[in-house]
């Protein structure tokens with residue numbers, strides 16, 4: 001039987017009763033071992049990437065959105081609204097279309113990666129760009145939702161995190177155990193909260209005998225949890241984690257502390273190095289924010305945090321094609337030549 005999507009696959013573990021799922025068959029993403037990357041950075045551990053870019057709209061946001069839209073549709077909601085750095089809007093627009101609902105998305109002006117903006121528009125969402133960042137966009141969303149009957153599908157919607165915890169189930173189902181370390185980027189901090197919830201549920205039921213240390217990474221220019229204070233003007237090339245005041249701040253700190261983990265910062269330079277390294281050594285293309293987990297892996301290895309032989313999972317939150325502009329920029333584009341064999345051979349250095 002083909003994979004039915006996270007609601008039907010994990011229905012007994014989700015607060016959905018027997019509600020009919022609104023699904024695009026999200027989830028069941030590959031857990032890919034990346035030995036060449038590990039060797040390249042000199043790390044003697046088993047490293048896997050959970051390639052969430054292969055979800056239907058190209059990010060892990062689909063896991064939460066299927067549950068949020070399923071429940072909104074069942075409650076008779078006709079419209080959903082969200083603030084977004086891009087991927088939430090793409091997922092909201094797609095799942096709302098699937099459910100026959102209207103989607104409104106509020107995004108920071110000029111800061112949305114091309115792929116994400118195209119998706120929201122193609123799925124028929126009304127896209128409003130506001131001056132400011134995610135935090136300002138979210139204030140507009142909250143205000144509209146107080147005044148009008150629209151369902152907020154940002155991660156304050158508890159169904160989002162419920163859906164997202166299924167990624168932890170899949171990892172344990174695939175490995176037959178929990179990893180020793182789980183490394184992931186942190187923006188609004190919903191995903192680190194959701195993974196910890198998923199790992200803890202499997203552990204509490206005795207399905208797994210341990211839980212990983214949760215290692216979150218923020219971009220240095222947008223690191224409120226690391227600095228312990230709200231960042232007024234967050235800046236980073238990793239637009240999906242350009243967040244100054246995380247919605248799930250407290251829950252993320254709890255996940256960090258209960259798991260014996262850490263939330264640290266990585267610079268944009270290290271993020272972009274990791275972004276290129278992953279794509280070039282393993283053929284896996286993830287967006288810049290996702291590469292914060294690989295930059296984090298490298299930093300933890302340099303700090304000798306990861307013991308030899310450990311099992312490590314890094315979440316690659318979104319697909320590299322989401323942000324073609326950055327991909328082309330970091331490589332300086334292509335080389336232009338006349339349509340001539342001799343020139344081609346010469347330029348190729350063959």
Ligand SMILES: *Cc1c(COP(=O)(O)O)cnc(C)c1O
Pocket residue numbers: 059060061087088185186187188189190191192240241287289290317318319
């Ligand atoms: C949403 C998102 C994040 C951040 O996840 P949070 O739950 O907000 O911490 C990271 N990477 C990508 C690609 C995202 O879309």
